[in-house]
Amino acid sequence: MSLSYRIAYVFLRNLYSYKRFVVPTFLVSLVEPLFYLVTFGIGMGAYMGAFGGRPYLHFLVPGVLATAAMMSSSFECLYGTFVKIVHEKVYESLIATPVSADEAVAGDIAWASFRGLISGGLMMAVALAMGVAPAAAWRAAVLLVFLVFVGVLFGSLAMIVTSVSPSFDFFSYYTELVITPMFFFSGVFFPLDNFPGWMKVLAEFLPLTHAVRVSRALFTGDAVPGVGWSLAGLAVLAAAAFTVSTRMMRKRLIK
Amino acid sequence: MGVLVTAAGLTKTYGDLTAVAGIDFEIREGECFGFLGPNGAGKTTTVRMIHCVSPLTSGTLTVGGLPAGIGNRALKKMTGVIPQEINLDNDLTVAENLVIFARFFDIGRREAKARIAELLRFVELEAKAKCKISELSTGMKRRLLIARALINRPRLIVADEPTTGLDPQARHLIWQRLRRLKTQGTTLVLTTQYMEEAQQLCDRLVVMHEGRILKEGAPARLVEDEIGREVVEVRTPPEDDARIVGHLAGFACAHERVGDTLYFYCRDGHGTMKKLLELDLPNTLNRPATLEDVFLKLTGRSLHE
Numbered sequence: 107m108s109l110s111y112r113i114a115y116v117f118l119r120n121l122y123s124y125k126r127f128v129v130p131t132f133l134v135s136l137v138e139p140l141f142y143l144v145t146f147g148i149g150m151g152a153y154m155g156a157f158g159g160r161p162y163l164h165f166l167v168p169g170v171l172a173t174a175a176m177m178s179s180s181f182e183c184l185y186g187t188f189v190k191i192v193h194e195k196v197y198e199s200l201i202a203t204p205v206s207a208d209e210a211v212a213g214d215i216a217w218a219s220f221r222g223l224i225s226g227g228l229m230m231a232v233a234l235a236m237g238v239a240p241a242a243a244w245r246a247a248v249l250l251v252f253l254v255f256v257g258v259l260f261g262s263l264a265m266i267v268t269s270v271s272p273s274f275d276f277f278s279y280y281t282e283l284v285i286t287p288m289f290f291f292s293g294v295f296f297p298l299d300n301f302p303g304w305m306k307v308l309a310e311f312l313p314l315t316h317a318v319r320v321s322r323a324l325f326t327g328d329a330v331p332g333v334g335w336s337l338a339g340l341a342v343l344a345a346a347a348f349t350v351s352t353r354m355m356r357k358r359l360i361k
Numbered sequence: 362m363g364v365l366v367t368a369a370g371l372t373k374t375y376g377d378l379t380a381v382a383g384i385d386f387e388i389r390e391g392e393c394f395g396f397l398g399p400n401g402a403g404k405t406t407t408v409r410m411i412h413c414v415s416p417l418t419s420g421t422l423t424v425g426g427l428p429a430g431i432g433n434r435a436l437k438k439m440t441g442v443i444p445q446e447i448n449l450d451n452d453l454t455v456a457e458n459l460v461i462f463a464r465f466f467d468i469g470r471r472e473a474k475a476r477i478a479e480l481l482r483f484v485e486l487e488a489k490a491k492c493k494i495s496e497l498s499t500g501m502k503r504r505l506l507i508a509r510a511l512i513n514r515p516r517l518i519v520a521d522e523p524t525t526g527l528d529p530q531a532r533h534l535i536w537q538r539l540r541r542l543k544t545q546g547t548t549l550v551l552t553t554q555y556m557e558e559a560q561q562l563c564d565r566l567v568v569m570h571e572g573r574i575l576k577e578g579a580p581a582r583l584v585e586d587e588i589g590r591e592v593v594e595v596r597t598p599p600e601d602d603a604r605i606v607g608h609l610a611g612f613a614c615a616h617e618r619v620g621d622t623l624y625f626y627c628r629d630g631h632g633t634m635k636k637l638l639e640l641d642l643p644n645t646l647n648r649p650a651t652l653e654d655v656f657l658k659l660t661g662r663s664l665h666e
Contacts, residue, residue: 108432115464122461123452195448199509202414202442203465204434360431361375361415 107352108206115205116213117220119196131221132228135178139229142170143236146295157297158328167233168325169294171249172256172317174229175222179257180285182218183264184277190214191268197359211355215265215348219257226253241327249324256317259340262347263313269354288314316340365390365517365548366411370420373406380406382572383420393539393549395559395566395580397652399660402569404552405445405521411550412440412519424517438466441515445522445552447502449494455505456481456490459512466513473512480508484538500531507538518542519550524558536561556652570660580652587658588650589615591630593637595623596644609636617658626650626658 124131143163151162158165190196200210227250233239240246267280291298291305292314298306309315316336323330366388373381381403388394396404409415410422413429413436422429424436450458456477463473481487484504489497497505503523510518520539524532539562543549553559559566560580567577576583593614595605602623606616614627627633634647 112465115461118464119450119453119461122457123450126452194451195446196450198446199442199444199448199450199462200465202412202437202440202444203462204437204467205465206432206434 108208109212112205112209113213116210117216120217135225135228139232163238167238168321169318171226171229172321173294174225175253175256176260178225179218179222179261180264182221183261184268187214187268207356207359208352211352215261218261219254222257223253240325245324259344262351265351266354269358288312293318313343363390366424368422371422372419374418379572384574390548391546392564393543393562395563396552396569397559397566398569403572404569408519408521408550408552412442413437439516441510441518443506443510443520443523451494455492462509462512480511484508500527517548521552560652568659575659583655584650584652587655588626589628590650591627592648592650592654593625593630593633594646595642596621608640
């Protein structure tokens with residue numbers, strides 16, 4: 107692997123280009139959490155009673171935070187990167203400079219993770235404004251760091267899909283067959299306790315399940331069984347996904 | 362003049378397809394070296410190996426004494442690339458495109474600012490610094506590609522069909538800029554399908570076809586050796602060929618029939634023409650031989666797709 111400080115240059119390029127989209131993306135990142143928190147949190151939450159002695163929103167927010175980071179980083183590495191490779195030819199001009207293909211990919215994953223952090227951060231701000239705060243102030247900071255990691259993980263996974271994608275349509279397989287199920291089966295909106303055994307097992311294979319578990323443990327401060335294993339598993343998966351994604355992208359970019 | 366680029370047995374295959382089939386060439390420091398050939402001849406593949414974005418399949422290729430290769434950042438640092446396809450960053454302004462490229466080459470902010478101002482002047486785009494890429498004409502975009510390729514003060518510039526799709530004014534402006542770079546000592550590697558472009562810019566060139574080099578030499582020399590000085594074209598039905606060729610038996614002319622035209626390649630076009638007029642043919646033309654004649658003779662007149 108050929109990685110150096112030049113990753114920062116690729117990140118910088120994305121930051122320059124982002125200047126033009128910053129207002130619309132901030133708006134979207136703000137409106138989306140409001141939808142979740144208002145509809146599920148307040149609307150549905152009214153019927154849910156208390157979750158572990160706290161209002162439903164305290165259960166919902168950490169799950170939605172991880173989901174938001176997943177969504178933003180995934181879409182950035184799917185559509186954003188695909189446009190840069192196929193339509194805009196940004197990668198082509200990049201690899202003719204001292205910046206390597208690996209650095210271009212890593213820079214884009216770093217960028218996707220940053221986008222995830224913005225989404226998560228804005229959602230956290232909305233939640234705080236609604237009076238839903240983590241158990242301690244330092245937990246908010248650690249949670250944001252965790253969201254960066256979640257972004258790297260899902261950005262790398264999406265990058266693998268992008269490396270073999272012939273067109274935009276191909277992404278539907280990933281979003282519909284992987285992302286959407288994770289959204290519903292990872293314990294974001296309700297605990298997995300009432301699922302039948304096989305579904306619980308299945309849920310353990312979804313990375314978002316573990317991300318939500320860690321996020322919730324960080325947010326509530328409750329002792330969550332298996333949270334250490336979840337974190338370790340996510341770290342291994344992130345490292346593997348990153349390695350595979352750079353290798354496959356190299357195949358796509360260098361001919 | 363030293364040698365900057367040396368290729369020996371340079372080969373590139375994609376699966377069963379051989380794009381470059383074991384070619385040898387040398388590019389000297391400070392010259393403009395052209396790769397001429399029809400579509401699919403292997404020109405772009407060859408120059409992509411020179412500027413280290415495509416790995417070789419076999420053979421050797423050195424640039425400035427260093428082996429060319431994907432990971433060779435030192436070579437990429439001393440090379441400027443003017444790509445065939447306009448791959449400017451559409452999300453960025455004209456100036457930002459250069460600012461970001463300067464970062465890619467580790468050029469400090471202050472130095473970058475000075476170079477960008479100078480380069481925008483060089484390609485006559487000072488007034489467009491803050492414009493979006495979509496607001497530029499094709500000619501302006503091509504000029505910006507040149508400025509971008511120069512941001513790292515390259516020793517070697519690789520220009521892959523740099524004037525495709527341009528009107529004559531824009532094309533001449535680009536030629537002038539490329540010639541000025543050459544006078545400053547920069548080595549220029551050019552691929553083109555335009556014979557006039559090759560004649561205008563190249564000190565030496567190779568004609569490529571199906572991954573091989575067919576001929577190498579200075580443009581004028583190639584024309585002289587392959588075609589002669591003049592060409593006489595006679596537009597007649599093929600039935601007349603025997604009669605006309607027989608009539609010109611006394612002249613040392615090679616002839617070739619292509620479609621509706623009979624071509625004579627000769628040293629003494631004037632004499633040939635005079636003799637030909639005796640036949641009182643309706644449609645004859647005597648003109649100087651050009652690189653295009655060489656090109657068509659070597660690569661055949663059929664379509665290459």
